[in-house]
Each structure stands twice: as C-alpha cells, then as structure tokens.
Amino acid sequence: MKLYGKLLISIMIVFLLSGCWDRKELSEIKLVSGMAVDRGDDGKYKVTVEALNAAELNSRTSGGNAPALVETIEGETLSEISHQFSQYYAQYLVFSHMKLLVIGEDVARTGMIDFIDYLERNRELRDDFKILIAKDTKASDVLKVTNLYRKSSSLKLSTQLENMFQDWGGDPDMRINDFINDITLEGKEAILNAVVVQGDKKVGATVENMNNVTPEAIVLVDSLAVFDKKKLVGFLPIEDTRVYLWITNKFQNTTLTVQCGDDEYSAVRIIHSTTDVQTKMDGVIPEFNINIKAEGYIEGTQCFKALDKIETFQKYEDLVSKEASEKIKSTVEKMQNEYGLDIFGFGEMMRRQHNDQFAKIKDDWNKYFSEAKVNVDFEFILRRTGIRSDSFLDEVEK
C-alpha cells in the first residue's frame, strides 16, 4: 500500500506541474477602457479599441507619453476582431474593465447593432460600461481625444456621464442590460446619449491637447439618440433627458430655470422627486396620468425678492410646477408627433398595470402612443432659499 501511495503522489505532482492554463501575469495584459464600433469599408464592422498604458496613468511612474493606445481593425465579428488586436498590441487585451462603448452613427442608423450579442455573452465584459452614440463623427475619433482628467478619453467620459446623471439629469444611465431590455420589450424604445467632438481632432489625439487651458479638442455630450427598435432615427436636445428620467422615475437632481418676470429668471434646484404613472385605456385611446412630487430649494433669483414670505414660496412653487409640467408635456408631445416612438416606456407600464388590454394593442403600440392623452400633475414644494432670505436686489431697486 505504501508503494502505491508514493506512486500516486509522484503522478499527481507531474500532473500539477503540467501547466496553469488560465494564468496571465499582470505584465502580459493590457486593460481596454473603451471600444468604438463603426461601419467598415471592407468588412462589416470597424472596431477601435483604446488600451491603457497603466504606467502613464500613475503620476509617479508617468513619463509624459500617451496615456492610451488606440488602434482599429475591420472584420465581421467583434469576437474575432478583439483577439486579432494582437496584430498591434504586444500584450493580451483584457476587456473586463471596459468603461465605454461608442457606437458610430452610421452603424446605428442602419440597425447593425447585432454585435451586442457578443457583449452580452462574453464572460469578461460586465454590465457597467456606458454606451454612447457618436454623432457627426466617427466613433473612433471619440476615443482619440485626450483629456487632462485621468488622461484617457473613456475614463473621462465614463466619470463625466455618471456625474451628469447625478447632477443635472443629462444622462439616461443606460447600460447594456437596460439597452437590451428596451430593445426587446414591446412597449418601450431605446435611447442613448450622443456625443460630438468639438474642435480640431488631429490635435486632440496628441498629448499637446492636455497642455492648453482650453483644450484644442474636447468631447461634448450633445444630445439624446432615439431608436426605433434597432435603428437610430433621430436626436433630441439634451434637455429632454430630464423629462425621460422624470417619467421613468430615475430622476436624481437638476436645476430648473423659470421665468418669473420680463426677462427675469430664477433658478430652482430640484433634489428629490418621485414619479407615479397610471395608465388606462379610455376607449381606444390610452391615457397616461403622470404624478410627480418633487421638492427643492432656490439657488438664485432675479425677481421676487421678498423671500421670507410664504406667498413668495407659493408663487415659486406654482411657477416651477407649471414650467416643469409644460416641459414634460411638450417633450412627450414631441415624441408623439415627430417620431411616434414611445421612449418613455408607457407601454411597459400599461403592460404591468393592465396586461390584458395591452396584449390586444401591443403590436401597434407606437400608433396608439401617438394618439394618447397625457396629463401631468407636478407637485413641487419649495423648502428653503439657501443661506440668504431676501435678495439684495430688493435694496438696489429702492
């Protein structure tokens, strides 16, 4: 018995030494932080990848070189292309820390977003990267613009979008799971943020771009892209993202400007808000009742100086409620009349609340959506006025 034990152990040692299959040393990998997909000239897709130079991103070890390497390859499938990048890069590309996906306008307009299956199925890619549409420019150009914040373009953009969502409501906070859900659901259409590159793209791709106080080129979050199933059909101004967030109850914070007099405006910061949407069928026309309750405080005013009176507060509340509900209504109507696409998910809400009725009309939902009645009930409570009560303009006018 002892004999066989020793044999067994020697065999096991050989077996264990035969190789560690999944091993990748840190010096052998390169992290990819952003991917851009354009329409290819020869192949179906042209994929650009931004791979980080880790040494440059650490202030101690940086040598003033470019923070990332951006290269492009054409091909039919994203998967093969992502492994083909060994044509350019010395190291393995690791996609698990990817922060940004940019889809070119040409790809989106022709509905060629089938490549998203690869993004969903792959075990390396997670759910946390932001998705953008590149408007009026190639998607690869978006990745090439350097920026002083974290040096690389995708790192800057992903943090920027996160903050935009929190602070002003300018980003619809779309991830791959949400995007796929929206495409496949019958009562909702997908939207994504769109960016443009402003300035000189050639200089933007160099380190000199980071030396100016106002960079030569910068990526700007410009508008909201609207999809009809898989195809991109148009763009909405960025202010409408707030309406989208409001209706889908993802709203965080924003600042609303209201006109309180002739050429006089006030700014109100809205900080907490909950939305409740009730849908019902009024005969053959759907009806949406949107109830929003919000609260906030005044950030700056050019009129209504007597801010210590309750009446002033009530005046502001009325103003904000009116302004906000008008904005919401006008955006929804714009979607109904110009595009005829339900990006807000009213169909989804109807499916949840009145599934049987929705089941009858779900095939033509967008048509029903265009004719629906929308009622907005915006209730705003003004809580405080910052650290001053009356405005000094009171004194000046006197």
Add this chain to the structure above:
Amino acid sequence: MKKFLKKLLSINSKKQIPSNTKPTKAEEIEMKEISFETVKDEIKRIFGNTADLKADDVLVGKSEAIIFYLDTVINTDFLKDMLGQTLESPVEQDFKITSEEELRAFGKKAFGVSGYKLINTISEMTETILEGRIAVVIKGIPAALTISFINSEGRTVSEPTTQTVVRGPKDAFVEDISTNINLIRKRIKNHNLQFEKFKVGNETRTSVYVGSIKGVVNEKILEEVRKRIKDINISAVFESANIEELIQDKSATVFPLALNTERPDSVCSALLDGKIAIITDGTPFILLVPAVLTDFFISSEDNYQNYFMSSFIRMIRYLSFMIGLLMPSAYVGVLTFHPELLPTTLLLSVIAQREGVPFPAVIEVFIMEITFEILREAGVRMPRAVGQTVSIVGALVIGQAAAEAGIISNIMVIIVAITAIANFVFPNYSFANASRLIRFVLIIVASILGLYGVLLVLIFMVAHLSSLRSFGVPYLAPVAPFIVEDQKDIFIRTPIWFQNKRPAYLSPSSTDKQKPQGSPSPPKQTKGGSGD
C-alpha cells in the same frame, strides 16, 4: 517489477544495533547482602569515577557511618550546618544505633522535620542520591537513611518571554519544578488541586507532574492522560514538547493539539475550567490538555481588560489569522487569474508598479516570504547584543531596497509586511507556525488554480480541522459541534459575571462555576430619599 520499485523507493535499512529501550536502573541489590566495607566501592562502581560523588566517613553517636552524596546537586552549606547540628552533636551522647528501628527513631528525632526515608536496596539509593538526597549508611545496619538537601539553583521568577501582557501578573514559570508548582498553588489555594508524579525518559528520568482539580476535571480524560504518560518509552525528555508529541492523538497534522503556556494565570484558569496541566521538570512551558482550536486565540489578558475591548481584540485576532493565511495567496490568485475582481483604479496602479518587475507574481511572493522567514529565524537566534538590527524594520528596509532595485514591486512589500505582522498577533507560537506552513501551500495552489484553488484548500483545511480530536474532544468544539452555552468566551468575551458555567465540551465533573447573577448594580434608593 514490484520488487524493483520497492527497492527503488525504500530506504536502506541499516544493521540493527542493540539499543537500550529500558529505563536505566542500577541492579536491584539488597543492602543486607553487602558488607559495610564494600558498600563504598559498590556505590563508586555504579557511579563510575565521577568526580562529584562524595563518600564521607562520619560518626553517628558511636557508630561509624558513611554519607554519600553528589556535591553538585546538594546544597553543601546547608549540609554542613545540618550535619554540624544533628549528626555530630550526639557525639557526646553515648548511643549506638544497632537496628533498623533505632535508625528509624533516630531519623525521626533528628530529621523528622526535614523529611527522611529509609531505603533497603542499592538501586533505590542510587536514585535517591541522583535526586538530591544524602544517604547515610551505618555500619551493621542493612538500611540507609536518606535526607533531602536538594539545591534548587535556577532562574528566578521573572517576566515571561513569550506571552506578555500589558495589565496582569508578570511572573512566569521557571525550569525548576517545585517553583512552578509553588506558583500554581499560590493562586489556587484549594485542597482539591492534586498533582501526580511520573518519571519519564529512560536515560533522563525526568519528573513529570500531572495536575488537575478533583471534582472539576473529567475523570475519563485524566485516566487517559495517565495511561498515555505511563506508556511513554523514549530515551530522553527535555521539554514538554517531547511529551506533547508522544501523548497527542495519532494524526498527521500541523496544528498543535495541546496548549503550552509560560504563564501561571493561564494555567490556573485552564485548571479551573477542567483542563489537565502537565508540568515537566526542566522547562518553563506547561502543557494543557485537552486543547481546542479556540484556546489558541485566547490570551489571559482578555480577562483583565474591559469586555468590549477584549471582544474587539478577539475579533482582530481572528481577522489577523485569516489575513496572515490568505493575503499572499489572494494577491497571487487575483493578480494572475482574476484581474477583473479589482476596482479599475487599484488595478491600474498595481500594473503601473509591476511594470519592469522581472518575476511573475508567484516567484516574487516566494522570494519575499522566504526572505522574511530567514530574517525572522535570524532575529530569534541572534545573540541579544546584535539582535535588534535584524527586526521587522530591517526586513522592511531590505524590502524597500529590493523594490527600488526593481526586483519586487512595492505592493509586495506591503503585503508581506502585513502578513508577517498579522502572524505575530497570536498569543501562541506553535499555532502561528501552523499557519505559516499552510500559507505556503495556499500560495502554491493559488498560482495553479487561482482563487478557486484557494477556496478548495480552505475547505480541505476546515475538513481536516473537523476531523482532529484532542484526547477525545473534537478540535473544533464548541463551534462545531455547536454548543450554545459555550459561546460566551469564544468570539466575544462576555462579562465575567455572565460566565457561570464551565465549558461543556470538556464534560467536567461539575459544571457550575458560580451562581447566576446579574450585573453589579448600584444600591437601591430607600423610600426615605437621600440626604438624611
């Protein structure tokens, strides 16, 4: 084929040399068979020509006598005083000792206080001389009178070197066994505290005392301990560790199955819980059996600090055990197999640091760990005067220099330093050694299979721990099997007025330590109000 393999894999066995596996004892010769003249030669023959054996001729009354003793073991000044007063003073008195009874009476009169004994055989006389007694042989009487004059030279009681506390008693055991038992008896003034004496070791004949508190200890375990000590058949015993190896349960494990301590207060509280103390002559470390895993995380200081603080420190100890075990292997596993588990900014910073490092992560870890082990051993063995240079700080400096030279990355130095420091949190050195060994196994497995392998080895280790028993008590009691009453002192320390029962996993003979009482509360106000 089989024969060939057998030859290949077996070690050449040497020729058998006759060995001495029986206790070294002088021959059993009755004293009556030897005449007075030859007894000196007989004793000299048995002891060889050793220079410290003294055989002096004295007069006891009118009888001639010889006293035998080893002057290196005897307190010679004391001997001279005693002899002067007792043995030689009756020289004026006219008496002769002619029979054993008279010898006994004489012994009682003269040495009754100091403890005398009559012996009849040469082998007993040899033993008693070796133990530090003088043997008085009187002409014509086939018995010898032995009186104890043992010289307890040794270290004086001082601070413990291994298990220090901030608040608490600072005396520690010494090498002399009577002083040790003195320290225990001083703390437990209880007639139920019993010690049984054994002699262990064929050549060394070391005294081993087994202490327990009657009425508290589990008699079956005590019986088992007795049996195992009696069965010890080994030539030399110098330290309680030798005994520990011989009496612990048969299993191949790195974990210590008996608790060893240098502090009297630990021993006393363990005795009161129902454990058995094994005290060995010649070493200040006392064994406590049966031991369970959670005993190694307890320091006696826990009882001398506020219970919130002690609970917090206990948690830190458990946490540092896990850190000391897992940190290097987690580092290797995550960096080589699962870089996706780290947050992006951390990962970027680590990659930046590791750029230019020539070795893979595993080799780095091994180099640093082995260097650390070498440094640690050197720090222990180095003579006091030079010892301070080679300390943890020195190791960090070497690590820093190596990082600057580009051999290892900075983050490696941090990890190894944290691991080493986490290892020192243990109150018990033998247990810390076990975790050092397992750490290496984990690093190897992490380099082959990543975190998956680490998890597997952890589960294997827990299964192995669950299968260990220390004198019949499961090693992981009272966590598994889960005994609810015993949880009061394991992960947190509950206040002392809450710990009313002894640990149930030892099955002690009496379970209650004290009456259930609430926390001390201020005296109730009488209706008359204060300020009378």
Add this chain to the structure above:
Amino acid sequence: MLKENISLSQLITLVINFLLGSAIVVGVGLEAKRDAWMVVIAGFFIGILIMSAYYFLLSLQPGKNLFEIMEICFSRPVAVVMSLVYICYFLYIACRVIRDFGELISAAILPLTPIEVTVVLPVLVIGYILYMGIEVLGRTSEIFTPYTFAFMLLLFIFLYGSGNIELDNLQPVASTGFMPILKAIIPSISVFPFGELIAFTVVLADVTNFKYSRKVSLMGVAIASFLLLLSVFLIVTSLGENIALRSNFPLLSAARLVSIGEFIERIDALVVFIIMLGILIKSSVFIYGGLKGLEYVFNKPYRFFSIPVACIVSIFAVFISNDFADHIKEGLYVDIFILHLPLEYGFPILVLATLLFKKWRKDRGSGKEAKA
C-alpha cells in the same frame, strides 16, 4: 462498524446546503418567468410534504436507513438489486451536480482550464471528508453555513444598495395564467431540488436525536426555501425576466450588477463561494448515500470505498455529457420521467405501503393471538 452520529444542528445545516446546492447555480422555477417566486413557495409546501413522508418511512423502523428497510420489506436478494439501482442513481446525481459546478467554473471563472482538473479536485476533497466520516461532513457544513447565510444577505443588501432591485420587474403577476406555473411545479420543482431529499433517508438514520430530527429537518427545508425565494427574487428583480431566462447562471449574473461607491464591485467571488459550498455538501450527501448502499451490499465499512468511489464520480462527471446543451436537456427532459419520478416517489411509496401492510398484518396477527 462504529455508529457515527451527526447532531441536530449539523443536520439542519446539511439540509439547507443540500437544497441550495445546485438549485442556486442554474436557477429554479424560472420556466414560469416572473412568477418563479410562486413556484418556489409551492415547492416549499411540497418539500415539507416529502420530508415528512420520508421521515415517517424511517420512523417506522428507527435507526435503519433506506437499504436496511428495503431488506425488511422484501427479501435480501431484491433489496440488493434495488440497492444497486439506488447506488447508481445517487452516484449519477452526484456526477450531475459536480458537472453543473464544473460548467459554472469553466464558463465564468477559469475558461481555459480543462474541466477535468476543475472537477477532480473538489471530488477528491469530498473523498477525503467522507473517508474521515460523516461527522466531519457535518462539522464542516456547520462551520461554513453561517457564512453562506451572511453572504446571501450581503448580496441582497448590496443589490438593494446599488439600486438594482426594481420591483416592477415582478409585474404583471400571473399574467399568462396559472398553467406555466403549474407546469413548473409539477414535475420540475418537485423533483429538483425538493425530490432529491430522498438522500436524507440514508443520513437521517445517523442522527443522534431521531425524535427531533423531524422538526429540525422541516425547519431546514423552510430556511432553504426562504433562501431560494430570496435568490429567485433577486434574480428576477435585478435582471428582468428576459435576461434572467437567457442566463445560464442567473445568480452570478445578478451578482455582477453590484456596484456601490466604486469600491464594492465585482463580487463574483462571493457568489462562487456560496455555490461551491452548496455543491460540495450536496454531492457529499449523495456520495455518502451511495457509500452506505455499498456498505450494505458488500458488508464492509463505507470508508473503504470512499476514495475509489470519489475517483469514479469525478471521471463520470466528465463523461456524462458532451456539452452544456446535452447536459441541460438530459436534466430537464430525460431524467425526470425515467429516473427521478419512479425512484424518488414511486419506489418509496411502494416501500411505505409494504411496511404499513406488514405492520397491519402483524397487529392483526398479534391481536388474534391476544384474543386466543
């Protein structure tokens, strides 16, 4: 053969980990889409029923496990044949469970490592544990169960904290009618995982305090059902039914969504730990069932067989299916009617009936004697 015992607390941890085992890996009840939680609740009741039935079967002959009871009911040759059938059945399920786990590791964690390596190592650990005895299994499970709980609850807290739980995903409730739900209950969830409690007919015989083991094991079933409900809830609310249905390993995909403060992200390892534990214990219990059967058939102590059987299980775990689709199809469609239903329900009912019949006959016979 020394009688080894597991205590009641170890029994409850074994039941919990057993039921969670592979049900957490592939997701349970998701054929009913959003209404999977109703399926789990129904499964809970079925589980209680089954456990009580098995306990009742064992209580008629206390201290004897399934194989010995078969001998009492029928003769020894028949019992030996049926024991061999059950041994193969238990070992086959153990292979499937290990294969599930191996697929998870290969798909999500270590893609390049051959599945043989990923599968051999846990099985060897199981072999070692069972070689040391079932007490060691009980103690190991007792030690790790609090962490399983803690991690499940942590997962819930994290998912809630990172805002991923959307209760709307549960609506509309039961919109497609009750048929899909019923189809998912019978026979899917009655067989997997609750029907597999038959393995406990072998384990329950070794419990110290047999009287209380009924209450304890029912409590275990309840707690495990609660944890399953929690996991199904998390899966449906955070992923949405569409993605949850298309995920091979839904709980892992749900855990990937956690992202709190850019620090607590990427906690896959947590879920893998829970899963690994459940799988280990589930397959240990099944292999133990097989070993006990071998002990009964060959009259040798079961530890004699533990390491060889472990090796056999690890090899067959690789052999039983060619690819993932084959594995799933076999589990969902083929096994249920050929293996699970007859052996988990049919045969035990037969044994129970025989025992009751014999008891009735004995009572009648002794009644007659008393009269005479």
